[in-house]
Amino acid sequence: MLALRLSLGAHPAVQLRRFLVAAASAGTGFLLLSALGHALAHPEPSVSALRLAWCTAPLAATVYFAVAVARTDPATRPRPGLSAVGLGPVRLMAVSAATTAASCLLGSALALLVFLALRGDLTALPFDGAGTDFLAAGRPLPLPAALTLLALVPVSASAAVAVALRPREPVTGAPRPPRAYGRFGAYRRTPALESFGAYGRFGKQFGPSARGRRATGAAREQEGAAGAAEGAAAADASSPGVADAPAPGAPADAPPDVPRTVPSGLPWGITVLAVGLAVEAFASRPGPGSPGDRPAALLGLALACVGLALAGPGLTHLCGRLLQTIRPGALRLLAGRVLMTEATRIGRPLGVVCAVMSAAYAMAALHDREDTSSAPLVALGVLLVAGCTVATLLTAAVESRQARADTTAALRRLGAPAVTLRRAAALRAGALLALFGPLSLLVAELSTWPLTG
Template identity: 60%
Template sequence: MLALRLTRAARPAVQLRRLLVAAATGGTGFLMLACLGYAMGHPERAGAAALRLAWCTVPFAATVYFALAVARTDPGTRSRPGLSAVGLGPARLMAVSALTTALSCALGSLLALLVFLHLRGDLTGMPFDGAAADFLAADLPLPVPAVLTLLTLLPAAASTTVALSLRPKDPRPAAPGRRGYGRFGAYGQAVARETFGAYGRFGARFGRRTADDAPSPDDDSGRPRPGADRPAAEDTGARPSAEGGGQDSGKGSGKGSGRPAGGRTGETASVAADGAGPVPGGVRDSGTRTPDMAWSDITARPAKDSPVGFPWGVALLTSGLAVQSYAHRSNLVVLTGWLLTATGLVLAAPGLTHFCGRLLQSIRPGALRLLAGRVLMTEATRIGRPLGVVSAVASAGYAMTMLYAGSAPAFGPLTTLGALLVTGCTVATVLTAAVETRQCRADTTAALLRLGAPAGTLRAAAALRAAALLALFAPLTLVVAAVAELPVPR
């Protein structure tokens, strides 16, 4: 009920994006139903029917990615202060986003079923003089379980993707590596090695204190500490002085306390920092870490300088290009190579966007270039992935056109519909990502305007970012398309 109310009360721009998701879902669902009709009408061509259904994965993936981009820009499901008090925490808002996406996709699947039944003549008679009877199996009854399975695939995949992408994340940093266990159940990351017998050695647990914070023989509770009543004359070992210079005798060290300044008795053998063994006859100076002090549960995490995934993206991109080069126009191999290339471009695009922002700030930048480059570096992942999808779609279309020029059959209605779906979802995803980036930078833009930054400067920075991205990704798309269409000599 809450998802329905948020869907109804949204602004016109949000409703338009949801209707676009429904339209894309309807088109993809109709393509899958058309593949089912072709398989029913041509049972002897099972391989061709399976290949048609495999090609539907391209508009399927484009539609799911577009639905995710729309869910991320939905203002009704954005976390705000005070919503957790009324039961709308991050988990509840994530569930609302998933349900809203499922409603939009379910509407599109219903429209696809109605159009499919209308073209088959099951509702009002055969339209278009029976032109669609060949690939829709109009004279055969539809298997209801197969139809329901195909129509529920996309809403389930889209809502699951939205739920996984928008799930609440723990703001605390994760512990790097496996947790180790030290003496008496102490846990953390070990820096120094333990030596044999360190567990049972008397006074080993009192080695944490240094000469600067050495306690008095009696603590605040009035109870004497172990070894505090031992006379200073029993200190036979030498220890370093407070200045770190020469060695003092044990007699002078017990003045007023009866205990060495390091917090341990002279009879207690200290353990070397490198774990080589005990150091007889004294204690170490205050700057040396003891084995107990070597266990720490806090490890500094290096800050991320650039988006991850760039090496994997380059590897997948080169693998996809190699597969396409050796495909010899085999449809299934071409599809596999194109999917590898597209995945590689999507993974590598955030790193390329981050690198583009660095280039804008190099060689004595001004305020305009600094602002444009810093925004590109900050929004590299949010902007780069849709640009990678656009680059993959454009390079694949250009390569297909050049590779099959003059030899490919004319595009039919279903092929045209699939191409329009992929292109439309890709362009809409880029525009939606631009809207999301603008929403995320709304506070920063307002702060710059309050500080007196001209609005023309902000528009110029946006134009500079667009020009820099176009100058980087346009040649990359042409290079990938040119390499994909290169013939391999045998």
């Protein structure tokens, strides 16, 4: 009930994303039911299993999109005060998983209604019986099998959301040095030993370390007094026009620290990509059978796509670093810093989009255009995978914008014009397109050449 109330009272943009999840679930459920209908009409286990295996790509894309939408849902974001009324991180995670399951169940129910209507179970058989190859019209539909297939999307999506949004322990800073114990049990930070009664000896407390502590304390008191005096003077000289300015001596708001480490997926991504292209080149050697029938070539294509997806965060970080080379100005510096900070959040879905586009380009060269029996299902599957990955990228951009809201507000308070922020966003988009566009086309061409050669 709480998940339903949070879903109904959300912002229209959030509702639109949830309806997109429901639409993706409906498309994936229809593909699963079509595989079941084909298995009923053609009792060939190998062909039916292959059609069912092809449904894993739309299923994975739908689950990936559902997780991205759940991350940007403001209704299930931890906020101060919610734990007092019983809405802690675990409860909010459960609410988010229940909301995702409700959206996917809505899509699965819609897919079942459309499938039954096309079969002629609800009304007369539409389209003069067209599409009976994968609808199994006239044959009884096993309801347990249909419900089991339709439950795959809600169960998988809710489980993935629960794993992605599970409460994690806060990561502390640098580890504290281990405590060392003295001779008589008085623990200290250094393992230096001292003789019996050394601490009680006269003047031990007034050594160099004690004098340093007293000097540090006196300096802090003087700094505090000076800061208080400056604050009082600034308060006397302040006017209503500058009430929003930072107080003298206080640090101004600054962008978040740029991560010092490069995402670790770039070497692995390049390695897997190279292995995939090598497997495709090995499979393209002259031999019996057509190029599209070689399983090794398809395995190489899959490895190349996985490598491109793994290399996405590292390439985004590299793009941000390249923007700041050779005497950057304020615009390039701001765009590069944001790309380096958001490399993981933006780079992963961007790499997936490039991998999907490369795979679609390569598979289009292998598609048999004379076989029109499965053309609507192939078009629906490609539309689902491409649409879900692009929507995931856009959702990640929204999440990145929400994460930078405080930084953007601080820049606006410091006097940064809105046109500068828009130019920085356009520069980031142009830099990513200039890097990932040719790279995706190059990988697609290298993947297509062994498959069609």
